[in-house]
Every structure is written in C-alpha cells, then in structure tokens.
Amino acid sequence: MNKPIDLSRPTRTPEFEKRLAKRYRSERNFKLMGQGAILFSVAVLVFLLGNMLMNGIGGFQRAELTVPISFAESGIVGDEVSLTAPSAVQILEMQGMDEVVHRYAEEALGTEGAEQLSDQAWRDVAAALSDNPALIERVEPVAFNLAASSDLASGLAGEGSEEMRALASKLAAEGKLSENWDWGFLSRSDATSPQAVGIWGALKGSILTMVVTLVLAFPIGILAALYLEEYAPKNAWTDLIEVSINNLAAVPSIIFGLLGLAVFLTVFPNLRSAPLIGGMTLALMTMPVIVISGRNAIKAVPPSIRDGALAIGASPVQVVFHHVLPLALPGMLTGTIIGMARALGETAPLLLIGMRAFVATPPTDFTSPATVLPVQIFLWSDEIDRGFVERTSAAIVVLLLFLLVMNSIAIYLRNKFEKTW
Amino acid sequence: MTRIHDKIQADNTAKMKARDVSVYYGSKKAIDEVSIDISPDYVTAFIGPSGCGKSTFLRCFNRMNDTIPIAKVTGSIELEGENILDDTMDVVQLRARVGMVFQKPNPFPKSIYENIAYGPKIHGLAEKKADLDSIVEKSLTRAGLWDEVKDRLDDSGTALSGGQQQRLCIARAIAVDPEVILMDEPASALDPIATAKIEELIDELSGRYAIVIVTHSMQQAARVSQRTAFFHLGKMVEYGPTSDIFQNPIEERTRDYITGRYG
Numbered sequence: 001m002n003k004p005i006d007l008s009r010p011t012r013t014p015e016f017e018k019r020l021a022k023r024y025r026s027e028r029n030f031k032l033m034g035q036g037a038i039l040f041s042v043a044v045l046v047f048l049l050g051n052m053l054m055n056g057i058g059g060f061q062r063a064e065l066t067v068p069i070s071f072a073e074s075g076i077v078g079d080e081v082s083l084t085a086p087s088a089v090q091i092l093e094m095q096g097m098d099e100v101v102h103r104y105a106e107e108a109l110g111t112e113g114a115e116q117l118s119d120q121a122w123r124d125v126a127a128a129l130s131d132n133p134a135l136i137e138r139v140e141p142v143a144f145n146l147a148a149s150s151d152l153a154s155g156l157a158g159e160g161s162e163e164m165r166a167l168a169s170k171l172a173a174e175g176k177l178s179e180n181w182d183w184g185f186l187s188r189s190d191a192t193s194p195q196a197v198g199i200w201g202a203l204k205g206s207i208l209t210m211v212v213t214l215v216l217a218f219p220i221g222i223l224a225a226l227y228l229e230e231y232a233p234k235n236a237w238t239d240l241i242e243v244s245i246n247n248l249a250a251v252p253s254i255i256f257g258l259l260g261l262a263v264f265l266t267v268f269p270n271l272r273s274a275p276l277i278g279g280m281t282l283a284l285m286t287m288p289v290i291v292i293s294g295r296n297a298i299k300a301v302p303p304s305i306r307d308g309a310l311a312i313g314a315s316p317v318q319v320v321f322h323h324v325l326p327l328a329l330p331g332m333l334t335g336t337i338i339g340m341a342r343a344l345g346e347t348a349p350l351l352l353i354g355m356r357a358f359v360a361t362p363p364t365d366f367t368s369p370a371t372v373l374p375v376q377i378f379l380w381s382d383e384i385d386r387g388f389v390e391r392t393s394a395a396i397v398v399l400l401l402f403l404l405v406m407n408s409i410a411i412y413l414r415n416k417f418e419k420t421w
Numbered sequence: 422m423t424r425i426h427d428k429i430q431a432d433n434t435a436k437m438k439a440r441d442v443s444v445y446y447g448s449k450k451a452i453d454e455v456s457i458d459i460s461p462d463y464v465t466a467f468i469g470p471s472g473c474g475k476s477t478f479l480r481c482f483n484r485m486n487d488t489i490p491i492a493k494v495t496g497s498i499e500l501e502g503e504n505i506l507d508d509t510m511d512v513v514q515l516r517a518r519v520g521m522v523f524q525k526p527n528p529f530p531k532s533i534y535e536n537i538a539y540g541p542k543i544h545g546l547a548e549k550k551a552d553l554d555s556i557v558e559k560s561l562t563r564a565g566l567w568d569e570v571k572d573r574l575d576d577s578g579t580a581l582s583g584g585q586q587q588r589l590c591i592a593r594a595i596a597v598d599p600e601v602i603l604m605d606e607p608a609s610a611l612d613p614i615a616t617a618k619i620e621e622l623i624d625e626l627s628g629r630y631a632i633v634i635v636t637h638s639m640q641q642a643a644r645v646s647q648r649t650a651f652f653h654l655g656k657m658v659e660y661g662p663t664s665d666i667f668q669n670p671i672e673e674r675t676r677d678y679i680t681g682r683y684g
Binding site: 233234302304305306308309310311312313314315318323327 | 483485488490513514515516517520521523525527528529530539540543544590593594597
C-alpha cells in the first residue's frame, strides 16, 4: 500500500529531509577537516624527525685514519699492573706515546697523511692498551682507527681546500681513510674540534639539572596545589595567589634566567654554571605548570569520594593522602611531563646563569660546571667549522631521545596509577 | 504540634536528641528550629517534597554540613547526652559513631576488601590481619554481600553493580560498628530489585543500629520505618509512629502530601 506523505507532520516534509542531508554533510565536512589537521601534524612531525635522523646519522660517524702499530717493536714498555693503573695514560705519555703513534702514522700514511692525524689520537691508543694490556707484547701490528683532523674530514666530505680533497681521496682509495661509527660521541664531552667532541658531558649536565628541577618542583608544586585546593580558605589572598601562579606560568623563560642570575648567583656566587643553580631556575619555571595541572586534577576528584571517606571518620589529612592524592596523581603527572619537557628544552634562562661555558669534562656532581643539551646544540650551531653541522644534528637526536625516554617513564607511571571511578 | 511534644517528653531512651536545630545557607534558612528524638530501636524516616531540607537536616547528625563553607547550624543535637554541635566535639570520633550512606553509591576506587577494611584500619580497630579479615567478612555478611563477592575481594569496588555498590557502602559504614547509621535516599539510584534488597537489609540492621533514612518514596518509608517525620519548607510538620502518619495524620499538609496532592 502506497500511502501519500503526510505533509502535516513537520518531520516528514521534503524541507526537513533537505535540512537533514545538510546536517549530515556538515558533520562529514567537520570530520574531514579534523582528519586533515591530524594528517598535517603527523606529516610535519615525520618530516622533522626524518630530517633530523638523516642529518644526525652523519653526526654519529667520523672520518678515521687506519694506523697499524706493532707494540713489541715500538719501545713502549709496561705490564698488566702499570697499564691498568689510574696513571697509565701519564706513564705512556712520558714514554713518548704520541711520538710512537706519529712515527707509525708516517710509516703508514706518509708525512702529509700523518700531519692530518688529530693531536689527541694517541690517547685512544693509550686507552686501548689500558683496556687490553696483552697488546703490549703483540709483534704483529694492531690496526687502530684514529680520528682524522677536521680539515681532512671535510676533505673527505668533498668540502674544504683543494689539496685536502686530493689527499682525502688518495687515502680513501688506499683504504686508509674511512667514515666509521663513532660510539665515542656518546661518551666524550665538548672539544674545540668537531672530530673530538662528544655529547656525554651535556647529556649528564641535562640529567643532573632535570633531577634538581624534578626534586624541587614536583613536591613543592603538588603540596601547593593540595593546600590551595583542600585547605586554603577562599578569600582575596588566595585569589591573589591563584592569579599570580597563573601569571607566573606565562612569564617568558628568559625572565626566570634573570631571576636566577640576580637571586641564586648572588647567594651562591661560586656555583656559576652548576646544574644545581640551573635546576633551581628551571624549577621556578616548572612549578606553576605543576600547580595549575595539579589543582585541576584535584578538582576532578569526585566530591562523593571525599564525602565517603569523611563520613567514615577519616581526618582531612587522611582524606587527602588516602583518596584525593592517589586519584589526582595521574593528572598531576601529566602536568609534570609537560613542565619537565619544557624545562629540558629550555636554553635562554640557562645562558644567563652561565651554563653556556665551554665544559670539556662531564660534570661530576651537582655543583661542578656543566652545560645542558639544548645549550650545547645552541653553541655547536654557532661554530664556524663545517664539521659541527652534523654533530649538532646528532646532538638534537640525542635530546629528542632523552625527551622520549623521560616522557615514556612518566606516561608509564601515569598509566600505572590511573584508576576509574 | 502536640504530638511532637508528647513524644519528646515520653522518650527518655532516645539515642540522639535534636533541639531547635536551624541550618542557614548564607542568609537562607534551610531548616527552621526542628526538634526530634531518634530512637535506638526503630528506623526513623524523614519524608517530604524535594527541597524541603530533609537531607540537610540529616547531614547535621554527623556534621557533614561542616564541609559546606557557607552552611551554619544552630541549636543542639545530643548523642547520648553530648552535644555534637559543640566546637569541642571531635568530628572524626563522631563520624565513627554515626555512619552515613549516600544517595549515589560511592565506593572507593580500591578493592572490595580495601573498601571495608579502610574504616577499621584508620581507627585502629584491628591489630592483626586476621582480625581485619573477620571484620571484612562480618560486615559483608551483615550487608548481605558476602556470598556474592567472597571469591573476588581483590576486584575493584567500582566494578560491582549499582545495588551491590550501595550494599558495599552500607558494609563499609557498619565495619566500624557505629551506633547510628544515616541513609540519604539510599535506594533512589537503584532499580526495584536492588531497592528491595536494600530495604530488607535496613530491616535486618534495625535494632542493632539506630537508623535514620531520608526518602522521597512514601511507600519506602511505610515499608521500612517505624517512626516518620514529615518535612515541608524547612519545617518539621509532623512526627510520629509511621502507621499514624500514613493512616491518621493530624496536619492537613501531611495528609495532602501522602495522598499525593503535592510533592
């Protein structure tokens, strides 16, 4: 039976169906726009990471000259005890280790080639001897891959002067010069030559600084958030504090550097460039973020949970620590991740408190001079030597990996504490 | 109003005695000079239309109104001769003696075991794990939940059904062995079967605990309570044995309400 459309019902009219189609269309369009936005962000991210990795891979390699050394004939003496002693390097230096290495280099590479061996190359040989004292009695030559000078390295890369390019291609053709993986990049510190630099000093500086920041900002931020949400009376003073904290979170980071310079370095003038001061400065910057996210997380805890605990006779402190804090912790950790990630990438405030110094040895503790990853990147990007370009990319890769590890730990912890109600 | 007065005079065994209790929210008077005696042997029901202040009044008995900054309570409420509205009253101890069950089930997002054990733990009622275990079993048994959950005590309390959650909350309240249990519309968020279970439970628990229940369901008040107080616009209109209130109310407003003329 074919009933005519009952046009008296407003939901059965052709106009209504037209409007319905329009509604579906706009929903489809909205979805498409959202997907487009996500696609665009992912594409940008992939491009950025891909670009960094491509450039960074070169930074994890370096040009190395192959030098065979026969220790038994070299005139260097030593035994297992003296070579593994802490002073082994000095003992070898006094025996003329650098000249021995140079002599073998001249033999293998010619005078011109040996000139392009980096000055510190003998230290790698000494370290190898120290690791394996048995080598000292070896008659047959042991081949060492030693860092080339940065001039020769740029020659190998097809840059630099005409003669270096010629020398590099000649040595490379003979199999005596090659680009090798440079794992030492991860264990050395800053140096004047891009062939000798490493990232460990800055990485350790970053780790120490982040530890100070976390230890200061996390507990203080969370206690402040708990007090403001759970205990503080609602009056003009707490309103003022709330506004101040919100403003503090929006203050440009370089201002915190000025504050650190004016306050912390006046109180501790001997701690210039120290991770302790850097961490304190970054903690000031991170704390407001943790307070704000912490307060939001506490607000999101349902009041019924508080009521339930109070009604059974829990004291206010027990309510906070047994119920509110465990439920708010995931949200607090989210804020901490954001704050710490921002602190890790921060350069400007640390420049002001002297963490831009040239630090050739990794920091030993919280008070020794240090630099951090982003500052190291900034410093290297400023170098004239072309060899630093790839090293800078490699340092960026290390920074990104550090960030990834730090965030993964935080997200793991957050998911572990996450509960439903 | 004579009947209220007679009742007060007659009942010297009352567990809790409220006298001229008024509650203000800021400048608004939510409860206006209410006096009532809560018997230890009966279930007392507070009924009345929405917004009449019955829940507000209930929350005075364990001072839960303290959590609302603008609420102010005047008058006196005695628990066995001690005025609980005094500043010197220890609220933590009071709430251990006067337990409460809320409208919406609010189990802690912890295991079923932890939900029950929490009260005894913070009050130090169990010295050994075995004592705690027996408190948990006893409380869950009394709340009629033991058989349903004994094999999954480590599951989250929030994973139970609504009715089970509410019985868990009742078990949580009786785990600290209170003298009075306040119930604020304990079945209003539950389906009829779960409601029936809660009502049975209230019946079983009465006598052991003084129970005060707020409900907007007159049938529920008639089924579970022995004493009923009718509230309207912040005043207690009538209080007496439940059968009298429902079959032979004195006040016209009470009669209008229970016959469904407004509500």
